[in-house]
Amino acid sequence: MEAVRASMAIPGAFAPVLRDGRVLVDGGLVNRVPYDHLKGRCDVTVAVDVIGDRHADRAHIPTVIEASSGALDIMQRAAFDLRLSTAPPDILMRAPIHGIPTLGFTRIGDVLRQAEPAVSDLRRRLSALAAGA
Secondary structure, eight states: OHHHHHHTOOTTTSOOEEETTEEEOOGGGTOSSOGGGTTTTSSOOEEEEOOOBOOOOTTSOOOHHHHHHHHHHHHHHHHHHHHHHHSOOSEEEEOOOBSOOTTOGGGHHHHHHHHHHHHHHHHHHHHHHHTTO
């Protein structure tokens, strides 16, 4: 349970977890898709980015949590895009997820439905790779 709490400890939303003298927060704050840890340790590196794009409704003034979440999204995307430009994975699956807030944990069905085309494309690419194409 402690590991799950730490993995979703987003500043401003959920408190960090103290474990073995270390303060733990969501690792996505610094590396949202940590494929780079596998480079050189496997034959093919597949990075799966399901964060999606969150576009604000210009008529809606965000709450403090929504504004903080949006700022984190911008920082995470910038860090991820930089990593992609310097050390890309062999395959990148980027699902076009829209309309799901960062804390929309009950919306997994919507996320899976929206990700279906990207998952189908990933299956096709992996099948081709396995066939030696």
